Amino acid sequence: MKTLEFLILGKNEAILTILLRLVNANENWNAVGFSDENEAQDYFLANKIDMVLLSSAIEDHVEKEFTSFCLKHHPEVEVIEHFGGGSGLLQSEIYHRLHLKGKL
Template identity: 90%
Template sequence: MKTLEFLILGKNEAILTILLRLVNANENWNAVGFSDENAAQDYFLKNKIDMVLLSSAIEDHVEKEFTSFCIEHQPDVEVIEHFGGGSGLLKSEIEHRLYLKEKK
């Protein structure tokens, strides 16, 4: 199975650290995290990303602009807004999105 590449953008460092740990706990998932959207955009342009997770404390306009940027540059990317609910919810959100993507 191919390793899925994740980019996580969040302004709350503690939550970003937790999300990185949770995603990277899956042997088939690899995540990098950013608290700065410009650094995240630079990384995104240089790497094939399967999923983008948007976490807490991101301003609405940044969330919309970053989502548009990602889809414009990698149309197959999945963007998930994740604002809490525990590790079980995060895993379910990711797996549901993967399921929907496979059905296309």
């Protein structure tokens, strides 16, 4: 299985750190995190991202603009809004999206 590349955007540094740890715990997943949407956009354009996770403390307009940006530049990317609920919920959300895309 190919390694899935994740970009995580979140303004709460503690939660961002936890999400990075949880995603990177899977040997087939690789995540990079950002708290600044402009830096995240630059990284997104320079790298092949499979999934974008939007975490907590992102303003509504930033969430919408960043999602639109990602889908405009890479329509196949999966954007998941994850605002808590523990590691089990996060993994379920990711696996659900992979299943829907036929990647499982």
